[in-house]
Amino acid sequence: MSNTRTKPNSFSDVPAAPVDPMFVLKKEYDQDAYPLKVDLGAGVLRDQQGACYELAVVKEAKRQLEELHLSHDYRPTTGNEAFRKNAARLMFGDQCETIKAGRIASIQTVAGTGACRIGAVFLKKYWSSTSSSTPPSVHIGTPTWGNYHPLFKHAGFETSIETYPYLDTSQDIDLDSVLTALNSAPDRSIFVFQGCCHNPTGRDYSMSQWTQIAEAMQAKGHFAFFDTAYQGLGHSAPEDAWAVRHFTERNIDILVCQSFSKNAGLYSERVGALHVLCATPSIANNVLDQLRSLMRWEVSSAPAYGAELANILMSNPALQARWQTELGTIRQGIASLRKEFHRQMTEYFKTPSPRTGTVDGWDHILKENGLFSWTGLTAAQTRSLIDKHHVYLPGNGRINVSGLNATNITRVAEAFNDVIKSSM
Template identity: 35%
Template structure:
């Protein structure tokens, strides 16, 4: 008998396990469209020039590897607040928004989940149907109940806005509603400015709490445009959580850099909220890693570096938009009868293709093209070198 005989085999992660299968595939022409990383035209996930310059400066100026505060540095908190809410609104929120550096956007979500489970009256969190595969696990981990609201019409492969609003109207007061700030993962179907105003109005009327997962700022329409959700909610005076990530827009995947902003509806609650966030951090990872946060701080505190980063981010965004158009055109030129034009209306790296699980499995097993069973693809993984093979494989499984 072993003390570990009671341990059962956990199910494989639906996305990361595909990366493992991809690496083990001996086919030299294999293509990975499952994992959510940006790649350039050559198929490489690049280190941005601004990041290299920031690291060069850090190497020359660093004097210590001592611990950071539990919440990260004040400079990081201030700069990420301004990026998220804009300078004017961030100034207005002073004394009401608690911000901390976290290990990636996932770390921000988990700290938020722990805080909600321990401190709020509600024990229910609502996520979109569909949503990022890790959302349910993150919020269930501290004992929260996870429910779903309507979001996407799988028949039309577009936003089900009427169903979405009906769901929001029915959510009980006090519950937490997870909303994708931009570049909805996995569908790529986003809300308009007017629709975000509707969301804020319903949240205020029904008194539920928005939690905005903000992982792709700058990958949709632009840095300022993509921040509309967080800014509209904050301007409405609503309590809210915003979970920010710099994995995608600064390419800091392995550095795990994120931020959690908790907007209180009453400044008198600020100190209590900060104290409880610190406890959540302390029992989880104690304090955040310094390197990635220092990169973000270095770039955002230098006007020229920030301007250069904006240009690099715009190039990434434009590449994704261009790939969408090329992909749709290539499918049509190849004689694929199904209409994929909806792909050009979606934003960010991800899209639902409408392919079913059997077709996704066939793509992997017969063509070494790796996509998630739901039919979600990472559009950024398509390059000039592999687009013809991707199109031929999809045509074959259809």
């Protein structure tokens, strides 16, 4: 009898996974040897040399953390308790009565994506629609962050995801479509909102629009799933949390996914939190216990180092003030880049917008918040920018404005002008 064994083929029917366009773009950029290449792709805050920007206040927090000589022992499944409390205060406000009443269940997560994951799984298990046989539907405005749809499908909402237009043809918020979606959705549906600095459009709801949305949400008993990944990069931290705080004051059912990747520059440290608003302290305790279980089953616990850094920023009054001041300087820098890019496109090159065909079609750039601008370029035009000009951006035409700088902004505008006019 032969002892030769065939190779196992248990997974021979496993297909290749869909490519992640952002990681493919990053790999292509890294392999490009052209010295003047420009990265406008991933949502990473860039310095004048195009490198990942490290906040000065984070450098000081790292120095202070080194002096503590912390061990590498296991941390609680719910995460760093001081970090969780301070993260909740940053999001909901120092004087938030709901926090004081013990009605918010907070857990440390593996960054904002981890918060979204745990939040989606929690809702799948415990949020019910008005019908016992029909699962609640999830409603997402489009365009949106590309990870929401697969994330909710992976959590079990495979057949219940609906979309509605977020912007109208003039690049303004399509409030009528939003309100129509809210009013026509089955009661107790789940609506996914970005609290500020919308990805990919940069267009945010005004306070008045948020108020109208909150009224519709409350009337229908909907659940608000807030993803707030850029707090402090659109306006001040309290202003960027205005919608979350307004919904909380109205006692609308919400959870909030919070990230420190962008506003603290801790991308690779995976620092985040998930907050769930509850009716009573006892319910909050039960919710926290279920979140603890979900974290235990998923990842056991979130990384410690970045959360320690973020906690130093939030717990030291002097560093917190420096942090918010530095974020203000960053916001001003991004606003200046927006103005200059707009000037280049409209006054210097007089380039027609790919969306409207007119020069004033670029005015949306000045109305956007945060890192991103939604340019309206087609996939073919973005490919031409990469191949011909070594300017890298995703196929949906979104650019990271902080990837522009004094050295490359005119060259990028010239490249946009060439690609757009060549395709007319």
